[in-house]
Amino acid sequence: xxxxSAVLESLPYIISxxxxxxxxxxxxxxxxxxxxxxxxxxxxxxxxxxxxxIQVFVFILxxxxxxxxxxxFYFGIFPLLGWNLSSFTIGVITLGLRSAAYQTEIFRGxxxxxxxxxxxxxxxxxxxxxxxxxxxxxxxxxRLALPGWSNEYPILLTDSSVTYAIGVAxxxxxxxxxxxxTYQPMPIYLTCALIFIFLNWGGMQIIQWGEKKTYIxxxxxxx
Amino acid sequence: MGRKxxxxxxxxxxxxxxxxxTKATPILVVENIYKAYGKTEILKGVSFTVNKGETKVIIxxxxxxxxxxxxxxxxxxxxxxxxxxxxxxxxxxxxxxxNRFRQKIGMVFQNFYLFDxxxxxxxxxxxxxxxxxxxxxxxxxxxxxxxxxxGMKDKAHLYPAELSGxxxxxxxxxxxxxxxxxxxxFDEPTSALDPELTGEVLEVMKDLAKEGVTMVVVTxxxxxxxxxxxxxxxxxxxxxxxxxxxxQIFFHPQEERTKKFLSRISxxxxxxxxxx
Numbered sequence: 001x002x003x004x005s006a007v008l009e010s011l012p013y014i015i016s017x018x019x020x021x022x023x024x025x026x027x028x029x030x031x032x033x034x035x036x037x038x039x040x041x042x043x044x045x046x047x048x049x050x051x052x053x054i055q056v057f058v059f060i061l062x063x064x065x066x067x068x069x070x071x072x073f074y075f076g077i078f079p080l081l082g083w084n085l086s087s088f089t090i091g092v093i094t095l096g097l098r099s100a101a102y103q104t105e106i107f108r109g110x111x112x113x114x115x116x117x118x119x120x121x122x123x124x125x126x127x128x129x130x131x132x133x134x135x136x137x138x139x140x141x142x143r144l145a146l147p148g149w150s151n152e153y154p155i156l157l158t159d160s161s162v163t164y165a166i167g168v169a170x171x172x173x174x175x176x177x178x179x180x181x182t183y184q185p186m187p188i189y190l191t192c193a194l195i196f197i198f199l200n201w202g203g204m205q206i207i208q209w210g211e212k213k214t215y216i217x218x219x220x221x222x223x
Numbered sequence: 224m225g226r227k228x229x230x231x232x233x234x235x236x237x238x239x240x241x242x243x244x245t246k247a248t249p250i251l252v253v254e255n256i257y258k259a260y261g262k263t264e265i266l267k268g269v270s271f272t273v274n275k276g277e278t279k280v281i282i283x284x285x286x287x288x289x290x291x292x293x294x295x296x297x298x299x300x301x302x303x304x305x306x307x308x309x310x311x312x313x314x315x316x317x318x319x320x321x322n323r324f325r326q327k328i329g330m331v332f333q334n335f336y337l338f339d340x341x342x343x344x345x346x347x348x349x350x351x352x353x354x355x356x357x358x359x360x361x362x363x364x365x366x367x368x369x370x371x372x373x374g375m376k377d378k379a380h381l382y383p384a385e386l387s388g389x390x391x392x393x394x395x396x397x398x399x400x401x402x403x404x405x406x407x408x409f410d411e412p413t414s415a416l417d418p419e420l421t422g423e424v425l426e427v428m429k430d431l432a433k434e435g436v437t438m439v440v441v442t443x444x445x446x447x448x449x450x451x452x453x454x455x456x457x458x459x460x461x462x463x464x465x466x467x468x469x470x471q472i473f474f475h476p477q478e479e480r481t482k483k484f485l486s487r488i489s490x491x492x493x494x495x496x497x498x499x
Contacts, residue, residue: 036484067462120299121336121395125350125402128318135353218339218384 001186009187010178017171018195024091024160024170025203029152029185031096032103037142039100040107041133054104059103066162068092074166091163098159099152106152110145111137143219150207153202171195233412250437251328256295258288258461261279265304267461273406276435278446278452280469283313284484289441290333292458293408296439297328312407317493322379326354329399329407333414337383343370343394344379347401354373356401367395374425379436385459389420400436409440445488449473457481 039054061069073090085093105170114137121130161172175192179185251273253350257268265288273279281289294300296307298316307314314324347366351357357365370376373393383391392412399407410426413421425447432438432451442448448455448469453474457464459481465478474480 022343074404117332117336118338121330121332121338121398122329123299123322124325124328124332124351126296126354127350128322131353135349136338136340140338145341216340216384217382 002182003184006178006182007191008182009182009189010175011191013178014171014174014188014191017169017174018199020088021160021170023045023198024088024095024163024168025153025156027092028095028099028156028160031092032099032152032156035097037107037138040141041110041138042110043104044111045129045133048092048210049070049223053065058104060197061098066094066098066159067165067185068163070166074119085098087163087166087168089166090166095156095159099156102155103149106145106148107141109148110141113144114115114140120180140219143214143216146207146211150204150211152204153156153207157196157203167206224497228283229273229305236433241322242446247277249273250275250309251296251439252278252308253292253296254306254308255490256292256302256307256410258291258295258300258302265417265461265473266295268305269383269458269461269463270305271456271463271466273437273439277453277483278432278438279454279456281439281441281444281456281458282448282472282488283464284487286460287458288461289458290410292439293410293439295329296408297325297330299401300377322354326350326402327405328402329402331396331399331407331412333476335383336346337387337395337398338388339383339392342380342382343375343386343390346383346394346405347398350398351401351425369395369401373397374423387420388416392424393414396427396431400431406437406439409438411441411443413442413444415444443487445473457484 039057042050043054043129064072069088073094074087078085078090107212118136118140119132122136123129129137163170164173164176167173172187179188182188202220241283249272253269253271256266256269257264269288269292271279281292283289285333290299295302295305295333296314298307298321299316301316309324309327314328315321335342339348341349344363344366347369350364351362351365354358355362367376367379372381374395375390375393375397378390378394383394386394396407412428413424416424421444425444428438428440428447429451440447440452449471452469454466456466457472457476457478459480465472465476465481472481474486475486
């Protein structure tokens with residue numbers, strides 16, 4: 001059983017890539033959230049110039065393959081700027097910006113699905129636009145966005161493996177290194193696959209727990 | 224269904240605050256409002272005055288501009304031309320000004336528009352906390368008082384999705400009342416309700432009129448109009464065609480088009496009743 005012994009030999013090394021992968025995913029999700037929520041709000045309530053700028057951003061970021069964007073940052077843009085960023089950081093920026101583009105659309109859709117009545121009612125009792133967005137629109141839109149948003153986790157988890165190409169020591173990178181050492185590609189890549197599946201399952205549990213926690217009658221589904 | 228007899232029950236005997244009272248103080252003055260969307264003119268110069276404690280009912284066919292007119296009053300729609308005065312002060316739509324005016328102009332929408340993520344109590348409370356910057360115990364007390372006023376105190380902890388349409392509309396009335404408005408605007412408050420639920424909302428509105436709350440009501444409920452209104456305004460195609468006390472508008476309309484509209488409305492209501 002050369003395969004099994006290769007797996008056993010590689011396992012600790014590959015597993016120590018899990019925090020790296022999860023770190024990439026968590027930070028990218030956060031970057032995406034931090035940019036996606038305000039951009040989603042701005043596409044609905046912002047002025048025309050801002051909306052146009054965001055639309056261009058979303059169009060470009062969604063139109064580029066992950067790997068292309070990664071290489072552009074890693075070999076082009078950051079070296080040109082003279083910034084010496086780690087592969088990990090560049091991975092987070094790439095995945096995070098792309099996720100921001102998708103999340104912008106998720107939040108835009110959630111806000112639009114509320115209808116204009118919520119804003120009208122908030123304004124009619126004397127709230128400013130910002131008060132209305134903060135107290136009335138976002139608490140509802142974020143809840144409605146959760147099912148769509150929960151897609152972002154498996155997408156980022158699986159996409160995170162492209163950082164292999166710039167040498168981030170995540171799960172697949174480590175798996176690849178062990179393959180060149182043991183010449184057992186099938187068992188080792190299968191091990192990587194199982195780890196990804198397991199991480200995906202774990203993340204989904206957390207998201208579903210979150211959906212349950214934030215459930216309110218009439219908003220979202222009961223589980 | 225006996226609806227025809229119900230149509231004009233109990234005309235107000237004493238017009239408590241009618242225009243011929245010498246002490247009438249104008250609360251709301253709407254002056255020559257124009258609004259167009261592209262080439263479609265919605266409002267073509269509408270003016271009227273509402274005195275303190277008065278109930279004005281605006282009737283007219285759909286597309287007459289009634290809802291647009293109400294939204295122009297609190298500048299949810301910015302009129303192209305014309306001015307609105309509240310208590311003698313011009314209502315301006317600049318950022319620094321408008322929120323102050325909107326607090327003073329309560330609005331009730333056809334589709335309630337309760338905030339769906341918070342309870343009935345919090346719906347009434349939220350503007351007290353965020354806009355009036357009240358302390359929480361004080362806001363809670365005020366909110367409960369307003370909910371009691373519309374008979375919804377025992378449902379205070381329910382979410383909007385757990386309320387019937389009539390209950391939701393009553394909460395939305397309480398939400399507007401909580402700001403102690405100078406005038407309340409009602410935009411077809413019962414049009415989205417099942418027929419058996421309109422009664423509870425109209426009852427609340429009748430009570431408010433009795434309490435002396437100043438109201439402008441857009442409605443198709445002619446029974447309500449005839450028994451509560453101090454003045455009925457008939458609007459068509461963006462203009463006020465005629466106005467007067469309900470007895471005049473309903474029994475002696477001057478304009479042919481008012482007559483037509485009224486007969487169409489009673490026909491419609493008869494039909495609605497037949498279909499259940």
